[in-house]
Amino acid sequence: MQSKRKFMPSFNPQKFLGHYSIPYWTEGKNVSPGWVNINCPFCPDPSNHGGFNKEKGFYNCWICGWHPMVDVIMELVGCNYYAAVHLFKEFSVSDYDIEPEIEKPKPPEKLYLPTDCKPMQKMHHLYLQERKFDSEKLEKMFNLMGTGYIGDYKFRIIAPIYYNGIMVSYQGRDITRKAKLRYKACSKENEIIHHKHILYGIDYTSGSKGIIVEGITDVWRLGYGAVATFGTSYTQEQIHIIRKKFNAVFILYDEDSTERAVELGWKIDKFGKSGTRCQIIELQRGDIGDMPQDEADNLKREVLG
Numbered sequence: 001m002q003s004k005r006k007f008m009p010s011f012n013p014q015k016f017l018g019h020y021s022i023p024y025w026t027e028g029k030n031v032s033p034g035w036v037n038i039n040c041p042f043c044p045d046p047s048n049h050g051g052f053n054k055e056k057g058f059y060n061c062w063i064c065g066w067h068p069m070v071d072v073i074m075e076l077v078g079c080n081y082y083a084a085v086h087l088f089k090e091f092s093v094s095d096y097d098i099e100p101e102i103e104k105p106k107p108p109e110k111l112y113l114p115t116d117c118k119p120m121q122k123m124h125h126l127y128l129q130e131r132k133f134d135s136e137k138l139e140k141m142f143n144l145m146g147t148g149y150i151g152d153y154k155f156r157i158i159a160p161i162y163y164n165g166i167m168v169s170y171q172g173r174d175i176t177r178k179a180k181l182r183y184k185a186c187s188k189e190n191e192i193i194h195h196k197h198i199l200y201g202i203d204y205t206s207g208s209k210g211i212i213v214e215g216i217t218d219v220w221r222l223g224y225g226a227v228a229t230f231g232t233s234y235t236q237e238q239i240h241i242i243r244k245k246f247n248a249v250f251i252l253y254d255e256d257s258t259e260r261a262v263e264l265g266w267k268i269d270k271f272g273k274s275g276t277r278c279q280i281i282e283l284q285r286g287d288i289g290d291m292p293q294d295e296a297d298n299l300k301r302e303v304l305g
Contacts, residue, residue, distance in 0.1 A: 196235050
């Protein structure tokens, strides 16, 4: 039996870019023969260092490197993964049948919490109180739980992650100060939605303004109205949620992460076209989670009103 010939469809970048009125260059500065160049959507470089190779059908930026074509389409158009796959096919030409997309594994219907997960015990409350948190208040506000002496998530505070009222993932915070991983995310196989595709605390925001922080303890310090990206890296899905939810955001990353905050703000704003205004707040010292509670409360009132 003759095997089906594998074929990578030829994406037509000029047709795609022209359709969405995205400026591009086929000659001149930075443009090599056979390339279609654009301002790269993945980095703040103002020149046209991003390029589509017409013959081989891939994208590469001289500054930040190679990116999957579907990710490039998502970033340029501001759509989700499935819409980007559709656009990739729509603006591709092939003499052969396009191989079907590899089907992503279906997420589980139910999220399973770690072994020995139960209401927070004395040791969990003591850890939070030592960090000057109101442990009982946080337990109620964010439905925090804790683990005991056994399992892969032992001795952790478990922070459920909600999206549209459904617990879709969780993250565990070590309370021993001895674990190699201070934060341990839910396994991908167990998540209903990958935690990097949502924002911690998004279900607890109600206004059109929000504060974007790095981690879950930063949200605990600031309370409702703050959302976390789970570190300084971020995804297009998180940016989409931010644009959809907020008219204005204030990015408050830790003292040593200002450059990443500026980059995120640039991505959200997209040259002022997204409709979401961004402002960077530079922390003068340390970690938001270690900020005195009265300072955090004053900051939140000043920013969100």
